[in-house]
């Protein structure tokens with residue numbers, strides 16, 4: 170009842186009531202705060218039209234971007250699903266020993282941290298977790314009024330694919346099926362989110378409604394009509410389809426995640442035809458999730474909730490689609506660290522792009538500021554709200570990491586060190602994106618760059634955070 174009061178009664182009445190309510194009303198005034206529609210897309214890389222790609226068909230994302238602030242230089246803090254999500258939702262930077270793998274549990278790693286949904290729920294928001302938000306379905310339960318998953322466990326629509334899945338480690342890497350969108354999990358997810366919007370429209374409480382899409386994560390399964398949007402013969406391998414000898418060997422991996430699927434060679438590089446088939450499947454999945462997001466955004470409009478709702482869309486990390494002859498994430502090339510991030514704030518955004526370097530731990534304090542709440546002191550990021558208001562950003566750098574590799578992104582420079590527990594480096598790589606956007610020319614061992622490397626190494630240690638090496 171207290172939560173309902175906060176947003177339905179006037180400030181003057183509430184100022185007379187209990188202390189905690191008074192604090193909230195002083196922040197929120199007598200107006201209902203903005204809702205947040207929080208769209209998380211699994212393994213979506215920024216190969217989208219509004220980032221200049223011009224070949225993936227994603228009309229709904231394009232439309233949303235035209236009404237949003239588009240972050241051209243947004244970086245995840247760790248390129249693996251579970252850890253990236255736990256870090257983003259708690260606003261805490263990954264360290265050497267915190268937020269490490271896909272199987273990261275917020276409750277186990279930082280049980281006392283107040284997550285973004287928890288803070289919102291505490292302040293009167295209805296919070297709903299739909300689909301893939303945290304890695305574990307039952308993580309951070311106290312933060313949510315409701316947690317929902319599509320009932321179907323696997324990603325395959327065809328009985329023969331399901332049979333293969335049943336008898337193998339991961340099943341087929343892709344599937345082309347002539348089925349309705351709602352046969353797959355993300356189609357079911359869109360219908361659930363639409364249902365939620367209808368219900369929430371009737372409520373006096375603001376909402377934090379999430380839509381955690383599971384594609385374009387492997388396996389690349391999507392209705393045939395989305396595969397048909399692309400001509401395989403037009404698909405080309407990336408320009409950076411090479412692993413230069415000057416790049417440390419630690420920078421590459423054998424993309425074991427992909428090799429777990431059937432019909433993928435267990436070693437060596439992929440045959441070109443298979444590589445192109447995978448790229449085709451990835452594109453099909455992006456178009457499929459675009460359509461599902463479109464259904465939800467149409468409903469938001471139809472219900473006249475648009476002006477009251479902030480929409481934020483992010484992918485949990487980048488993805489190598491053949492870049493550097495790599496597949497999947499789990500590396501610190503820009504292709505795995507750079508992510509799509511767009512935010513639509515009614516009355517404030519209209520398709521502007523920013524070059525300000527932003528990291529995922531900045532999302533939590535930004536959303537909190539936008540709805541007029543105070544951030545807990547556990548947050549490591551900085552709000553990007555000044556950028557939304559046309560002011561100078563609060564910082565111009567990001568730090569990402571994966572296993573031993575830690576990367577400082579600053580200006581055009583992308584500097585990675587591989588370090589042991591004591592913080593001493595055993596391999597390095599430095600790229601200058603002004604002259605080498607594809608990251609093919611490692612400068613870190615060149616004599617002319619030794620002073621620069623020394624300075625970057627020092628700066629990296631300052632910026633990775635005081636707890637970075639703590640056990």
Ligand SMILES: [Ca+2]
Pocket residue numbers: 211212249250386485486
């Ligand atoms: Ca992911």
